[in-house]
Amino acid sequence: MALALLCVVAADAATTHNDDSCDIGVAPAATLLLPYFEVDLDRPPGRARTTIFTIVNTSQYPQIARVTLWSDLAYPVVNFNLFLTGYDVQAVNLYDVLTTGATGGFLTGPGQRSLANDLNPNHASTPCPREVLPQALLADVRSILTTGRMPSCGAGQVGTMHSRTTGYATIDVVNSCDVTFPDDTAYYDELLYDNVLIGDYQHVNPDPTFGNYAGASPLVHIRAIPEGGLAGAKVTPNFPRTFYDRYTPPASPHIDRRQPLPSVFAVHFVQGGQGAFNTNLQIWHEGITGGTGCNRYFGHFKTPVTEEVRFDEHENPTELNPEIRIAAYQYITVTLPATSVTPTSSYIFPPLWLFSGADVGGWLYLNLTKPSWVTAIMQAEGRYSGASDAQMLGNGCSPVLAAKAVIGPAPNAQP
Amino acid sequence: MKTIVLAFSLFIAVALNAGTFPSGSPSTTNNDDSCDIALLPAATLLLPFFEVDVNAPQSVARTTLFTVVNTSQVPQIARITVWSDLGFPALNFNLFLTGYDVQSINLYDVLVRAVIAPPGGTSSSTDEGARSLLNDANPNFASNAIAACSINPGPVPAAIMNDIRNALTIGRISGCGTNQIGLTHANAIGYVTIDVVKTCGLSFPDSAAFYNDLLYDNVLTGDYQSINPNSATGNYAGGSPLVHIRAVPEGGAAGAPTPVTNLPYTFYDRFTPRATPKMDRRQPLPSTFTARFIQGGSGGFSTNFQIWREGVTGAGATCADYPKNGGSAMFVTDVVRFDEHENPTGLAPCLPILCQLFVPLLPVTSGTASFSSNYPPPAGADVGGWMYLNLNNGGSAAYSRTRASQNWVTVSMFAEGRFSTAVDATALANGCTPATASGATIGPGPNTVP
Numbered sequence: 001m002a003l004a005l006l007c008v009v010a011a012d013a014a015t016t017h018n019d020d021s022c023d024i025g026v027a028p029a030a031t032l033l034l035p036y037f038e039v040d041l042d043r044p045p046g047r048a049r050t051t052i053f054t055i056v057n058t059s060q061y062p063q064i065a066r067v068t069l070w071s072d073l074a075y076p077v078v079n080f081n082l083f084l085t086g087y088d089v090q091a092v093n094l095y096d097v098l099t100t101g102a103t104g105g106f107l108t109g110p111g112q113r114s115l116a117n118d119l120n121p122n123h124a125s126t127p128c129p130r131e132v133l134p135q136a137l138l139a140d141v142r143s144i145l146t147t148g149r150m151p152s153c154g155a156g157q158v159g160t161m162h163s164r165t166t167g168y169a170t171i172d173v174v175n176s177c178d179v180t181f182p183d184d185t186a187y188y189d190e191l192l193y194d195n196v197l198i199g200d201y202q203h204v205n206p207d208p209t210f211g212n213y214a215g216a217s218p219l220v221h222i223r224a225i226p227e228g229g230l231a232g233a234k235v236t237p238n239f240p241r242t243f244y245d246r247y248t249p250p251a252s253p254h255i256d257r258r259q260p261l262p263s264v265f266a267v268h269f270v271q272g273g274q275g276a277f278n279t280n281l282q283i284w285h286e287g288i289t290g291g292t293g294c295n296r297y298f299g300h301f302k303t304p305v306t307e308e309v310r311f312d313e314h315e316n317p318t319e320l321n322p323e324i325r326i327a328a329y330q331y332i333t334v335t336l337p338a339t340s341v342t343p344t345s346s347y348i349f350p351p352l353w354l355f356s357g358a359d360v361g362g363w364l365y366l367n368l369t370k371p372s373w374v375t376a377i378m379q380a381e382g383r384y385s386g387a388s389d390a391q392m393l394g395n396g397c398s399p400v401l402a403a404k405a406v407i408g409p410a411p412n413a414q415p
Numbered sequence: 416m417k418t419i420v421l422a423f424s425l426f427i428a429v430a431l432n433a434g435t436f437p438s439g440s441p442s443t444t445n446n447d448d449s450c451d452i453a454l455l456p457a458a459t460l461l462l463p464f465f466e467v468d469v470n471a472p473q474s475v476a477r478t479t480l481f482t483v484v485n486t487s488q489v490p491q492i493a494r495i496t497v498w499s500d501l502g503f504p505a506l507n508f509n510l511f512l513t514g515y516d517v518q519s520i521n522l523y524d525v526l527v528r529a530v531i532a533p534p535g536g537t538s539s540s541t542d543e544g545a546r547s548l549l550n551d552a553n554p555n556f557a558s559n560a561i562a563a564c565s566i567n568p569g570p571v572p573a574a575i576m577n578d579i580r581n582a583l584t585i586g587r588i589s590g591c592g593t594n595q596i597g598l599t600h601a602n603a604i605g606y607v608t609i610d611v612v613k614t615c616g617l618s619f620p621d622s623a624a625f626y627n628d629l630l631y632d633n634v635l636t637g638d639y640q641s642i643n644p645n646s647a648t649g650n651y652a653g654g655s656p657l658v659h660i661r662a663v664p665e666g667g668a669a670g671a672p673t674p675v676t677n678l679p680y681t682f683y684d685r686f687t688p689r690a691t692p693k694m695d696r697r698q699p700l701p702s703t704f705t706a707r708f709i710q711g712g713s714g715g716f717s718t719n720f721q722i723w724r725e726g727v728t729g730a731g732a733t734c735a736d737y738p739k740n741g742g743s744a745m746f747v748t749d750v751v752r753f754d755e756h757e758n759p760t761g762l763a764p765c766l767p768i769l770c771q772l773f774v775p776l777l778p779v780t781s782g783t784a785s786f787s788s789n790y791p792p793p794a795g796a797d798v799g800g801w802m803y804l805n806l807n808n809g810g811s812a813a814y815s816r817t818r819a820s821q822n823w824v825t826v827s828m829f830a831e832g833r834f835s836t837a838v839d840a841t842a843l844a845n846g847c848t849p850a851t852a853s854g855a856t857i858g859p860g861p862n863t864v865p
Binding site: 015016018019020021023025027028056059060088089091108112113114196198202204206212213214215216217218225226237239268309311313314315317362363380383384388390392393394395398406407408410411412 | 440441442444451456517541547633638799828838841845859
């Protein structure tokens with residue numbers, strides 16, 4: 001089959017346009033995804049691990065970016081808006097947000113090459129004040145992002161437990177500085193379609209004992225296709241699914257027009273060796289909605305990954321099927337929360353081949369079932385760190401791959 | 416007057432938005448079917464910049480490592496070409512990749528120790544993995560491929576390697592006499608291309624013979640790390656994906672002049688045979704980027720832009736031609752710096768005779784600080800912001816048509832002598848987008864047919 005695919009010459013490029021395919025690239029977008037953040041709130045700023053992200057409005061028009069912070073089980077915890085004048089740049093240190101409530105956004109006059117702040121014809125007329133999150137709200141936010149609990153949920157959990165605040169963030173172009181969340185149908189009356197935002201993020205661990213390094217990567221740039229127009233316009237893209245389609249109104253499931261993320265990845269790892277290398281995989285994984293009550297967020301653990309295969313430096317494969325045996329008669333299912341960081345040496349990934357010998361590197365094939373994003377963070381000697389997005393083996397419109405399918409680039413076929 | 420201007424702006428805005436509702440969008444949901452550069456398996460990988468300290472011991476020497484993965488079960492051959500910063504192809508070697516193979520290359524090992532890979536690590540004699548096909552199972556391989564790759568690649572002779580180091584440090588190579596084929600710097604600097612080919616041959620991308628070897632299978636992925644282990648001058652590392660350049664359409668035998676891609680031009684356009692200028696079918700790279708910077712502040716931040724640019728020389732260039740790839744023909748169309756308050760500063764317009772006085776001339780690959788004179792100074796005291804880079808060099812007679820030149824930008828940030836990151840800059844449009852003029856409205860490229 002693979003041979004046949006290699007021999008077949010595919011059709012010509014169907015498009016040479018911008019914003020006209022299912023491929024995720026680093027190009028101006030309507031939604032940015034920060035796939036994982038981690039902030040240590042128990043240490044002073046100079047020693048606390050934090051995540052900083054920066055967004056840029058690449059257009060001369062003013063834009064409003066709605067930032068939503070989600071728990072690691074995809075509970076939308078808190079949001080705030082950033083009013084961006086034309087060509088604005090705005091950095092947000094999540095340590096600042098979660099400790100002082102300062103969102104970083106402030107209204108400024110436009111620069112010489114920017115249009116006036118009231119010149120975006122897609123904006124609603126409501127004003128956009130500078131936002132500071134109140135301390136009472138922040139206490140709940142911090143609780144959700146660390147213990148997974150909040151008062152209104154009692155014993156129910158909307159996140160898992162960890163010592164540091166952990167979650168992910170979405171950043172969308174919207175038409176007003178409102179407070180709706182993406183899991184609310186009203187959100188899609190505010191969502192805009194202008195591919196104008198770009199951004200990157202840094203994980204900084206300044207503590208010389210536990211970290212002493214930083215790593216950065218672009219935010220995930222998710223474009224709206226077709227782009228432009230007023231909020232709430234029901235233009236249906238020909239995507240098989242969209243990024244927000246689990247939240248969009250049932251009558252118009254693709255109203256967000258956002259490109260879907262892929263589910264199959266190839267990622268390089270090094271673990272061990274002279275430099276004591278370590279590779280962590282930062283994985284954002286689309287969750288499952290449905291059901292009622294706070295505990296429904298644990299539904300994220302209901303979808304097992306389809307297949308994982310580790311190839312060592314000599315192409316020896318080791319496999320992990322959805323169920324792995326951890327004792328003579330005990331099996332567990334490998335599932336993932338909405339966002340996580342896991343070392344490649346973890347039991348949730350296949351072990352190195354028994355006879356790999358001195359091999360310390362290779363690559364992992366990950367068929368994660370659901371739309372996902374994977375970033376490899378490599379660290380060594382307590383001073384080096386590099387972050388690199390994993391390679392997709394197909395785009396988000398590629399057909400779902402079954403377990404045991406031939407591993408390789410996805411075919412160039414219509415979904 | 417102000418009312419008229421506002422009304423006109425609104426008209427443009429509405430017109431822009433009205434023009435963005437193509438029916439049946441997107442035009443494609445297929446893989447390998449657009450001009451967008453993305454992190455998907457590719458037929459060519461570009462390491463846009465490397466820097467290796469060839470004079471220091473390995474424990475403290477700055478180096479660049481890259482890793483290539485064959486994501487298919489079919490064996491592949493990757494031709495690695497090491498180029499100088501003036502675009503002179505100085506060295507090449509082949510990696511035979513069994514199905515699902517991974518191969519890391521430390522350029523310090525290559526340039527200083529003359530070692531490319533562990534013995535037997537990357538030849539057709541390597542055993543296949545349990546899920547890989549046999550090493551002779553690629554139907555697109557040349558009939559001599561298995562034999563030609565059986566002892567490949569061996570240690571590079573010392574005399575040759577000395578010549579290569581000279582090419583990458585002082586810009587001189589024995590075959591070119593006193594002509595500069597690279598710029599002068601203490602460390603070896605250049606860039607690398609990695610292409611799927613049909614056999615372990617020696618042809619370079621600037622020769623017509625290369626295009627009889629070049630294949631079209633989008634199967635390679637890769638990343639790279641720049642490491643500076645010297646605690647006095649560095650003490651950090653940064654990594655980024657290699658630039659993944661796909662062949663569109665993909666597949667088929669080497670040397671086939673058809674099918675002709677409908678990409679307007681291709682990555683290797685300046686080297687391909689004139690009769691078949693798009694024969695490589697590789698996606699073109701963009702010309703306009705946005706790159707963020709921080710310079711100064713309490714953390715002592717600094718930002719370097721690593722910029723790869725398409726040269727102006729073509730196939731058949733002589734030794735005397737390579738300085739053109741760092742000369743006046745390599746001007747930059749437009750650079751605008753926006754600070755944190757959106758205050759723009761730009762370079763003076765490029766006057767035809769006085770370009771060298773007013774605009775930066777960046778060679779084929781370089782790493783320059785964001786505070787250097789290549790870029791406009793900041794407008795005020797802000798330490799951060801972003802840069803608009805229109806890197807189009809205005810074209811060259813070596814190009815098959817009038818078009819924008821190709822480029823790639825990576826942003827490296829440093830702080831406190833211990834933090835370092837590397838992030839690809841954002842392309843404002845893909846490589847099929849028409850050239851943007853100097854002084855044009857800055858923004859995402861239009862969604863129009865080129």
